Amino acid sequence: MKKKESSFINMFLTLAVVTLVASASLGFVFDLTKGPIAKAQLEKQKAAISDVLPGFDNNPIDEAVSFAVANSSQADSLLFYPVKKENELLGYAVKTVSAKGYSGEIWLMVGINQQGEVKNIAVLDHKETPGLGSKISTEKFKNQFEGITSSSSDIKVKKDGGEIDAISGATISSRAVCEAVEKALVTWKENAN
């Protein structure tokens, strides 16, 4: 087959066809994966909730309530997932976020029991540096937040005079996690208590 000539009409038609086929196939794949992607997201949140406050038998995602963040300049609100066992409230899993990550937002799930203590945290989504900031999802780092309450004064990294050991090389990411946890606790105190 001979190579097509680079005339205006040929170029125009080729590009039109190429982009059309590309967008059609992308639309098709998007449609195909939309369901599974939404399901995977939901599964991830459920898994995170049972990570931070295990042993529930309700469906926290359906019962989520939104509370405004206390003393925040913007209109900001966090989602609270009530975690119940046999209709008794065990606590709330709070989906919280910090915009102060090294590269973009860090989304966390923070489990707070009825005494206002953090049980555990789980990292939902982040864009931190792989190998450095991404270590915020390691047990060693996350476990430091266990038992922290809203009345603990210093949810800060040691460098800032707090109690949390920052990840070496990723102080900014560590700070952002502290901020997000504090935000969850403050909002919990204002609303759920």
Next chain:
Amino acid sequence: MEKTISSRENFLKGFIRENPVFSLLLGLCPTLGVTSTAINGLGMGLATTFVLLMSNTVIALVKNLIPDKVRIPSFIVIIASFVTIVDLVMAGFLPALHAQLGLFIPLIVVNCIVLGRAEAFASRNTVASSAVDGLGMGLGFAFALTILGTVREVIGSLSIFGWKFMEGDGLLVFVLAPGAFIALGFLIAIVNWYKRMQDKAAIENKKEVAA
């Protein structure tokens, strides 16, 4: 290409002789960016392999339908479509892997190996040999990224494929960008040395045959 080569050679050339990273020095942005751990390197390499295989095949198929002057934009659209497909499929069906690699997948579009192979190979060869070339080059890229990732992970985090073999923090610089350059420099030197040894051996063999 003037000279015909066997498909075995065509496939194997991507590993050392024409390895995209070690010999052609192409696609260094993702190479330096993602290889802080071995797993990341391997995953990125395999995702790139898929894109290379698909884009090489499709471009070899349609090469005669695309006028020369608009070939680059057409190739880029084809490549970008495959990358987006990989991204969506991974997010839907392999969410765990996507959580690890999601940050890097869109980077494949700007990986010059993919466009480079489309331009240098697929646009002037048959569909079958282009597919073999894409697969070989992709696996060669994955191979290079995995080695580099392993070296950096071992020195920088004292672990290998996520398994920690020693307590402690390691040499942090190897996880950061400078370590990528240092490790890559040493690896390229080793590959160059190996290629020179091979060339020498080949010349001596020829001499012996002649004598």
